[in-house]
Amino acid sequence: AQSVTQLDSQVPVFEEAPVELRCNYSSSVSVYLFWYVQYPNQGLQLLLKYLSGSTLVKGINGFEAEFNKSQTSFHLRKPSVHISDTAEYFCAVSPTNDYKLSFGAGTTVTVRA
Amino acid sequence: DAGVTQSPTHLIKTRGQQVTLRCSPKSGHDTVSWYQQALGQGPQFIFQYYEEEERQRGNFPDRFSGHQFPNYSSELNVNALLLGDSALYLCASSFELSIPNTEAFFGQGTRLTVV
Numbered sequence: 001a002q003s004v005t006q007l008d009s010q011v012p013v014f015e016e017a018p019v020e021l022r023c024n025y026s027s028s029v030s031v032y033l034f035w036y037v038q039y040p041n042q043g044l045q046l047l048l049k050y051l052s053g054s055t056l057v058k059g060i061n062g063f064e065a066e067f068n069k070s071q072t073s074f075h076l077r078k079p080s081v082h083i084s085d086t087a088e089y090f091c092a093v094s095p096t097n098d099y100k101l102s103f104g105a106g107t108t109v110t111v112r113a
Numbered sequence: 114d115a116g117v118t119q120s121p122t123h124l125i126k127t128r129g130q131q132v133t134l135r136c137s138p139k140s141g142h143d144t145v146s147w148y149q150q151a152l153g154q155g156p157q158f159i160f161q162y163y164e165e166e167e168r169q170r171g172n173f174p175d176r177f178s179g180h181q182f183p184n185y186s187s188e189l190n191v192n193a194l195l196l197g198d199s200a201l202y203l204c205a206s207s208f209e210l211s212i213p214n215t216e217a218f219f220g221q222g223t224r225l226t227v228v
Contacts, residue, residue: 004155032215043117043203043219044156051215090155094214099146099169101205101214103155 002027002093006104013081014112021076021107023091033074034092034101035065044090050074061085086111115140117206117220125226126194134189134223138206145187146217147179150201162187163209191225199227 007022025031032051036044048059055067065076074091091104118137126132138145144163148156158171162181176192185206191198201222208216 032212034214036219041221043221044205045219046217049215051212092155097213099144099161099213100158100171101146101148101156101217102158105153105155 002031002095002102004091004093004102004104006089006091006107008107009105010108010110012110012112015083016080018077018079019081019085019109021089021091021109023074023076023104025072025074025091025093027072027093027095030096031093032096033065033067034094035059035063035074035076036090036092036103038088038090038106040087047076047089081109081111083111083113085109117142117204117218119202119204119220119223121223122221123224123226125228127228128194128196130194131190131192132194132225134191134202134204134225136187136189136204136206136220138185138187138204139218142206142208142218143185144207144209145181145185146205146207147187147189148203148205149173150203150222152200156203159189194227196227199225201225 005024013019034049035047050057050067058064089107092101120135146161147159150156160170165181178190181187203222204220205217
């Protein structure tokens with residue numbers, strides 16, 4: 001079985017400041033890793049994914065994440081946030097031979113002017 | 114491209130009733146997954162349908178059932194509703210020949226409130 005732990009439930013940040021959202025996972029098999037964003041009253045939108053290869057993954061809207069296999073982490077970063085980045089962010093894992101996505105509990109990012 | 118479409122967007126049901134939620138996948142997609150997202154939590158996998166059959170199921174009771182139609186659209190049925198079934202129900206579609214979950218698109222969800 002897989003599990004995902006998002007270490008911060010809420011992250012307040014000022015506009016144009018950097019932000020990092022932390023995600024650790026556990027799995028006995030190889031997994032793919034994902035970050036999703038959910039804006040209020042909307043579904044999930046894929047920000048980025050790690051399948052294999054380079055451990056630094058770049059996504060949409062200026063986000064990037066780094067896969068660390070030894071620490072089983074997949075932290076999300078953005079060097080300069082905007083008000084529009086205010087949303088809920090979910091880390092998710094999926095075994096490479098499975099159809100199920102397992103999500104963390106989410107991190108609420110609130111960007112203030 | 115309309116993306117993944119779910120209906121209705123909101124509904125209110127009474128304990129013990131039955132409910133049916135509907136999902137139309139993104140054009141070109143043939144696989145549909147359903148997730149339950151309780152307030153303040155991450156989505157939980159209910160099941161996935163492909164070729165009109167349930168091929169993987171999460172840890173949900175038999176009160177949760179589904180169906181996939183020949184046009185790839187899908188329904189989620191929940192019987193004997195409990196207050197704890199109140200949640201946002203998300204549908205995700207994908208294409209079978211893509212790597213699992215790597216090209217999944219989510220709908221905006223159906224907000225179910227059980228009173």
